[in-house]
Structure formats: structure tokens, C-alpha cells
Amino acid sequence: MPNLMLKGKVIITGAIEAVTGLHIGGAAAGLDIGGIDNPVIRHPVTREPYIPGSSLRGKMRSLLDKHLGLEANKFIQRREPVVRVHECDDEEKYLQCPACQIFGVTPGDQRRDWNRLKPSRLIVRDVLLSQTHEATRRLREAKTDLPFTEVKWEAAIDRITAAAVPRQNERVPAGAVFSPFEMVYNLFDLNGTGIENDIQWLTHLLKAMELLEDDYLGGYGSRGAGKIAFRELKVLFKSRAYYEGKVDKPIVLGEGDTLRDLNVSQFAEKIRQNLGD
Amino acid sequence: MPDTVLYRLHFRSPLHIGERGVGLEETRTSVPADTLFSALCSAWRWLYGADSLQAELLAPFADGQSPPFLLSSAFPFAGEMLFFPKPIVSLSPPKEEYPKKLRAVQYWSQSVFTRWLQGQLTDSDYESLEGEEEPLFWLLEEERKALEPFRDGETGSVRLWQEHVVPRVTLDRITSASQIWFFGQVAFRKGAGLWCAIRYRDTALRSRLEACLRLLGDSGLGGERGAGFGLFEVSVVEGVSLPEAQGAEYMVTLSPCCPDGAQWNALLDTRCAYDLLPRRGWIGSPEAGNLRRKTVWMLREGAVLRNAGGTGVGRLVNVKPDPCPHDVWRYGYAFPLGVNL
Ligand SMILES: [Zn+2]
Numbered sequence: 001m002p003n004l005m006l007k008g009k010v011i012i013t014g015a016i017e018a019v020t021g022l023h024i025g026g027a028a029a030g031l032d033i034g035g036i037d038n039p040v041i042r043h044p045v046t047r048e049p050y051i052p053g054s055s056l057r058g059k060m061r062s063l064l065d066k067h068l069g070l071e072a073n074k075f076i077q078r079r080e081p082v083v084r085v086h087e088c089d090d091e092e093k094y095l096q097c098p099a100c101q102i103f104g105v106t107p108g109d110q111r112r113d114w115n116r117l118k119p120s121r122l123i124v125r126d127v128l129l130s131q132t133h134e135a136t137r138r139l140r141e142a143k144t145d146l147p148f149t150e151v152k153w154e155a156a157i158d159r160i161t162a163a164a165v166p167r168q169n170e171r172v173p174a175g176a177v178f179s180p181f182e183m184v185y186n187l188f189d190l191n192g193t194g195i196e197n198d199i200q201w202l203t204h205l206l207k208a209m210e211l212l213e214d215d216y217l218g219g220y221g222s223r224g225a226g227k228i229a230f231r232e233l234k235v236l237f238k239s240r241a242y243y244e245g246k247v248d249k250p251i252v253l254g255e256g257d258t259l260r261d262l263n264v265s266q267f268a269e270k271i272r273q274n275l276g277d
Numbered sequence: 278m279p280d281t282v283l284y285r286l287h288f289r290s291p292l293h294i295g296e297r298g299v300g301l302e303e304t305r306t307s308v309p310a311d312t313l314f315s316a317l318c319s320a321w322r323w324l325y326g327a328d329s330l331q332a333e334l335l336a337p338f339a340d341g342q343s344p345p346f347l348l349s350s351a352f353p354f355a356g357e358m359l360f361f362p363k364p365i366v367s368l369s370p371p372k373e374e375y376p377k378k379l380r381a382v383q384y385w386s387q388s389v390f391t392r393w394l395q396g397q398l399t400d401s402d403y404e405s406l407e408g409e410e411e412p413l414f415w416l417l418e419e420e421r422k423a424l425e426p427f428r429d430g431e432t433g434s435v436r437l438w439q440e441h442v443v444p445r446v447t448l449d450r451i452t453s454a455s456q457i458w459f460f461g462q463v464a465f466r467k468g469a470g471l472w473c474a475i476r477y478r479d480t481a482l483r484s485r486l487e488a489c490l491r492l493l494g495d496s497g498l499g500g501e502r503g504a505g506f507g508l509f510e511v512s513v514v515e516g517v518s519l520p521e522a523q524g525a526e527y528m529v530t531l532s533p534c535c536p537d538g539a540q541w542n543a544l545l546d547t548r549c550a551y552d553l554l555p556r557r558g559w560i561g562s563p564e565a566g567n568l569r570r571k572t573v574w575m576l577r578e579g580a581v582l583r584n585a586g587g588t589g590v591g592r593l594v595n596v597k598p599d600p601c602p603h604d605v606w607r608y609g610y611a612f613p614l615g616v617n618l
Contacts, residue, residue, distance in 0.1 A: 006323035009495050044441030044464070052443075053505040081454030104503065123497060125290050125505030182505070184495055238495065240324055244488040 004119065007187045007195050007275055008240060010202060010267075011250065014233040015179035016051060016127055017135075021150070021171035021225045024055055024218035038169045038219070040149055043128060049148055049172045051217070053124035059217055060124075060208040061085075061103045067211055070099055098204035101197075102185070121198070122205065123184040130179035139176060146170060154223075171225060181230070187271070195275075199268045206264050213259065230259055237271055280477045283514040284490060285354060286498075287470045290508040291462035293500035295558065306383070306438060306463055307362070308351040308471060308498060309578070310532030311556055314608035316498055317348075319561050320489035323496075335593070335606055337479070343588035345479035346486070349531035349612040350578050351471035353384060353437050355427050359472055360384035360414060362579040364393065364529050365550040366618070379403075381411040388417045391520035394529070396617040409434050427466060437469035460501060470509065474519060474531070476612070487513065525615030528584040533575035534591040535609030543585040548618050551580035560598075560605055570596040570605050584615055 024041050043050045062085070065072070070086040077083040087105050088094040094105065104120035129148065130136050136148075145151040150173050155164040185205060187198045209230055216226030236250035251274045254262035294305045294312065322330045337345040353360045363382055385393070392398045405418050414435050416424065421435070429436040440463050465471075477483055490511050498507035533554055536544055557572040573594045576582075582590070591610035597603070 003326055004323075005326055006492070009492075011495065044439060044443060044462070057504065077454075077456040083454055083456045120503050123503055123505050123508070125508065182508075184505075184508075186496075240488070243324065243492045244484060245491075 003191050005189045007189050009238045010185040010187065011236045011238060012183040014181050015130060015177050015231045016181050017229045017231050018172055018174055018176040019227040019229050020174050022218055023169060023171045023220050023225050024051060040170045040172060047147065048129040050129060051127040051178050053126045055217065057124040060212055061099060063211040063215055064099045064204060064208040068099060098201045101201045102205050119188060121186045125182040127178040127181045130177040133177040133179065135175050135177045148172060169220065199271060202267065203264055210259055231257055233259065233262060235262060237274060239274055280480060281474055281517050281519060283472055283474050283517040285470060285472050285512045285514065286351060286509040287512065288465045288509045290505050291464040292498065292507045293460060293462050295500055306353060310348045310350045310612065311608040313351060313473060314348055315561055316493055317486060317489045320492045320496065324488060324492060338593045343478060344610055345482055347476040347589065347610055347612050348608065349474045351473040353469060354472040355424055355437050355469040358420065358423065359387045361387065361390040362531065364579045364581055365552055366581050378406040378412060379415065382415045383413050386414060386416045386420050387520065388420055389415050394520050394522045394614060394616045427469065438463045438465045474517065519614060522615040522617045525617050526584055527581055527616045527618050528613035529579060529581050529616050530611035530613055531578055532610065532612040533577055534580065534611035535573060535575045535594050536590055537592050540585065540590060544582040544590065546583055549582050552577040556607060560601060565601045568598055568601050571598055573607055575609055581616065584613065
């Protein structure tokens with residue numbers, strides 16, 4: 001049996017600022033019909049807009065896949081519309097693939113040995129509208145069309161008749177802040193081979209965050225929506241000793257208001273120094 | 278009584294605990310002890326390795342030994358108040374049968390539960406149920422006041438969580454076409470969460486079990502962990518005495534329990550009551566995460582049995598399916614509290 005040990009967890013926290021209007025759809029499900037053609041997803045408890053962790057995770061994965069030139073080879077849905085993602089399908093490729101190492105591979109055919117032992121390294125939480133930022137107070141007081149959002153009218157052009165059909169799209173206005181944002185990344189040691197690979201893949205995760213800032217989240221990206229920025233970042237390392245209560249506090253790997261302030265190149269050394277065993 | 282330590286789990290993200298193994302929409306508001314135990318085992322393996330899991334955590338539970346600790350399921354709490362599973366009994370005396378309102382109730386408050394254990398429930402205790410539509414909790418009048426912050430503005434009922442079905446979407450990497458599915462989640466309100474208890478017979482395991490519990494807080498409990506579900510902070514409450522009728526002839530279990538054949542006769546008589554609960558699902562290990570474990574039937578939390586005493590009622594059950602490369606142990610020990618029927 002392969003010996004897989006957890007050496008610690010890297011916890012990335014911070015805030016997400018909507019630099020332009022943000023539309024993460026909630027209506028495709030028909031759950032939230034309120035007269036808007038394209039409402040944003042709202043938190044079931046607070047009714048405030050939020051960013052689902054799965055959206056963040058999916059977008060970061062897709063951008064990293066493209067950045068690394070990985071093939072979208074796995075079918076999530078074969079009937080129309082076809083939905084494909086990348087997932088390595090043999091051990092050799094998998095061992096070298098940062099995307100599959102970070103985001104995981106869904107268990108497949110049990111008879112194929114290589115499908116075993118594919119631990120997921122990354123957790124991404126849902127991000128709620130900040131309750132402490134000034135931006136939320138302003139949104140609460142602003143006379144927006146719907147609570148915390150604005151409605152944009154857009155003309156959709158019928159592909160055949162070229163007639164313009166007016167549609168309403170709901171967006172969270174630029175300036176909104178979502179917080180706390182949290183990602184948890186596992187550092188493993190497989191069969192005593194150490195954690196150097198896992199540290200390398202961590203830098204790819206930070207790369208994926210950067211790629212996301214330069215792309216967009218949610219819908220209407222080609223029309224300028226969905227530009228986001230990670231802010232107020234803090235990257236912590238929790239070793240096994242931390243979970244055992246032998247170390248009081250997590251180690252701070254990096255801290256800063258933007259991704260560029262984090263000094264990612266120093267993470268590896270700080271982790272090595274603080275493994276605690 | 279051996280050391281009982283109480284753990285409060287303060288969730289910082291929603292929770293999905295699958296129900297009945299079909300569909301992802303159903304979710305429950307408690308975490309059965311066997312689910313919790315399996316999660317602790319996987320955390321143990323991450324921290325201390327598979328060999329240590331086998332030798333130091335599982336082996337002491339082997340047949341014929343008294344288990345090194347007993348684990349309860351995790352039930353709701355609000356502020357300082359603990360809730361307990363509704364016992365599976367008909368309430369007599371003093372009432373001939375369950376008042377109708379009690380059917381919707383899922384949990385009893387600590388005071389109600391304590392009075393029941395002592396055989397001291399009175400008619401007026403039932404009246405405290407009258408004010409609410411479909412109450413989920415049975416509370417005494419004075420407890421209701423303490424839970425004022427948890428009252429739902431519309432219905433006036435105490436609500437510690439919100440249950441919802443939320444959509445999840447996967448996008449095509451090239452065309453951005455979408456596939457959607459649905460997912461049930463429970464979001465606890467601030468100040469509420471789940472508590473569980475561990476009764477240690479051997480305190481040598483305690484610090485490592487607590488490390489596992491804290492690790493689980495950052496790994497997630499239940500379904501959709503990759504999407505950040507089931508994350509929590511742990512707080513530890515020492516020196517707890519759970520309500521119990523000392524030396525009672527019967528007991529109620531706070532965990533699903535799976536007695537072996539030899540134990541059955543000693544556990545049951547005509548005053549006992551139980552529900553059977555199928556425990557099925559997927560295997561959590563990295564080697565066999567794509568396999569379904571064998572179904573095992575257990576007595577649900579709240580089952581009332583004879584207080585057989587001895588070294589522990591129940592066992593670990595091997596639910597390994599044939600293709601699985603390793604044994605799969607499911608926790609099935611009762612967490613007994615004495616009750617005077
Ligand atoms: Zn890959």
C-alpha cells in the first residue's frame with residue numbers, strides 16, 4: 001500500500017474585489033425567478049449575491065489547463081451541449097500534470113490501477129459578500145435595482161432574423177467586495193519522496209489565481225464583466241505539529257494587499273523550515 | 278464514569294451529509310458517529326500513516342477488548358444548549374401516546390431529555406410544544422427564552438440552520454456550454470453548530486484524535502469537500518457530565534449501533550424500541566474511493582435498549598466489498614446513557 005502522509009496545509013485567505021460588474025448566473029436552474037432574464041446566484045440564507053467556490057475552482061482549473069496547453073479530453077456530458085474538461089488518463093502524464101495534481105482526478109474505472117491514490121489537494125470555499133467592508137454598506141444604501149445588484153439591459157441579436165431582443169442581465173456592481181475568501185491546499189509526501197513536487201504545484205495554484213485576475217469570472221466577460229482582483233491576501237502554513245497543538249499559530253508564508261506582494265519565491269523555504277518533524 | 282470530553286464544531290461553511298445514498302439533494306442535520314469515525318480514521322491516516330491507523334486506532338477495537346473510546350453522533354447545539362436525538366419510545370406514563378406535535382420534532386433539548394432519562398416528564402412539559410407550528414425541537418418554556426436570537430421572524434419557531442438545494446455547474450473548457458446538477462446543503466446560523474462527545478477509556482489516544490478533529494476542520498466533513506463544504510473550528514469542553522440516570526435498567530444510545538448476534542438477547546425486551554437504519558455509501562480511502570461499501574443495518578440514534586453493561590455494546594463492522602484491496606471498518610458501538618423507563 002502506498003504511503004501517503006499529509007505534511008501540512010497551506011491556507012490562502014483574502015478578499016475578492018469586483019473590478020467590473022460581476023455576473024455569476026443563478027437562473028439556469030429556474031430556482032430564482034423574479035422577472036429578471038439572467039439573475040445572479042444568491043446565497044440561500046442571506047439572499048445576497050455570492051461567488052460559489054466551485055465557480056472559482058472551475059475557472060482557475062480551466063485557465064491553468066489552457067495555460068499549460070492541456071487537452072480537454074474528458075466528457076462530463078456527451079449529449080448536446082457537449083461538456084469537456086481536461087483530466088489525465090495515464091499515470092505517466094498525471095505525475096507531471098500540475099492541473100490534475102492540484103484539482104484532482106475523479107475516480108474512474110476501478111480495474112485500472114493508476115486510478116487509485118489520486119488525493120484532491122485543493123478546497124475552495126464559497127465567498128460571501130463582505131459584511132465588514134465599506135463597499136457593502138454603500139451597496140446596501142445605494143438605490144440599486146435589486147438588493148446589491150444592478151440590472152443591465154442588453155440587446156441579444158437573433159442569429160437568423162437579426163431582430164434585436166432586449167434582455168435584462170443582473171450584475172453585482174463594480175467595487176463590491178466578497179470576503180472571506182479561503183482556499184486550502186494539501187502538502188503530501190508520497191512514499192517518503194518529500195514535498196518538493198507539492199510545493200511546485202502550489203506555485204501553479206498561485207499562477208492560476210493570477211491568470212484569473214487577467215481573465216474574467218462568470219458571464220459576459222467578452223463585454224467587460226467579471227474582472228476580479230484578489231486583495232488582502234494572507235498565506236498560512238499549518239503543519240502537523242500545529243494540528244497537534246504543539247505549535248501555537250500557523251506560519252505566515254506571505255501577506256500583502258495583492259498577489260504581487262506575496263513573495264511566492266520564499267514559500268518553499270519557509271515551508272521546509274517549519275515542517276515540524 | 279470515564280472521561281467524557283465534548284467537542285463543539287462551529288461550521289464556517291455549509292454542510293452536506295448525504296441521506297439514504299440516493300441523489301445528492303437530501304441532506305441531514307446531524308452527523309452519525311460512523312461517518313464521523315470514518316472521517317477521523319482518514320485524518321489519522323493522513324497524519325500518522327496507514328500502519329499506525331491499523332495498529333494504534335483500529336486494533337484496540339478488535340473483538341473481545343473493551344473499546345478505547347466511545348464516540349457519539351454529532352447533534353445540534355445553540356449557544357450553551359445541547360440537543361439530543363428524539364428517543365424511539367412511546368411516552369407512558371404520563372401520556373398514553375406521543376402528542377401529535379412531537380412527531381415533527383427531531384431533537385429534544387437537554388432539559389427535556391434529562392427529565393425523560395429520570396422518568397420525570399410532566400403534563401406541563403408537553404404543553405411547551407403547543408405554541409409552535411411543526412417544531413423541530415422540543416424545548417421547555419425557560420429554554421425557549423434563551424433561544425430568542427435563533428427564532429425565525431416569520432414562523433416564531435427556533436431555527437438553528439437553513440436547508441437549501443443549490444445548483445452546481447460544470448462548464449465546457451472550449452465552448453463554455455454548461456452542465457448543471459443540484460446539491461442539498463445545511464448552513465448553521467451564527468452561534469449554532471454540531472456537538473459530539475468522546476468517552477475515553479484510554480486517554481492515550483486523546484491528543485492524536487483531537488489533532489485529527491482539527492485537521493478535519495480544515496479538510497471538511499461530509500460531501501462536496503472540494504467545494505469547501507463542511508469546514509469548521511473545534512472547541513473543546515472538558516469535564517462534561519452528560520445527563521444520565523445512574524444504574525438504570527435501560528439505556529438510550531447517542532450513536533448508531535450494530536450489536537453482534539450474541540448481544541441481541543441481552544439487549545432487548547418488550548419495553549425496548551429501535552429503528553433500523555441502512556448505512557451505505559462510498560469508501561473514503563484513496564485506493565478505493567470509487568467503490569461502494571457493503572450496506573450494513575444499524576440501530577438508529579435514540580434506540581432504547583436494556584443496559585447490558587459490560588465492555589461495550591456493538592462492534593466495528595467490516596463493510597469491505599470484494600474488489601476492495603483493504604478492509605473497510607464501520608463504527609457501530611452504542612454510546613449509552615442510562616434511562617429509567
Ligand atoms: Zn492532467
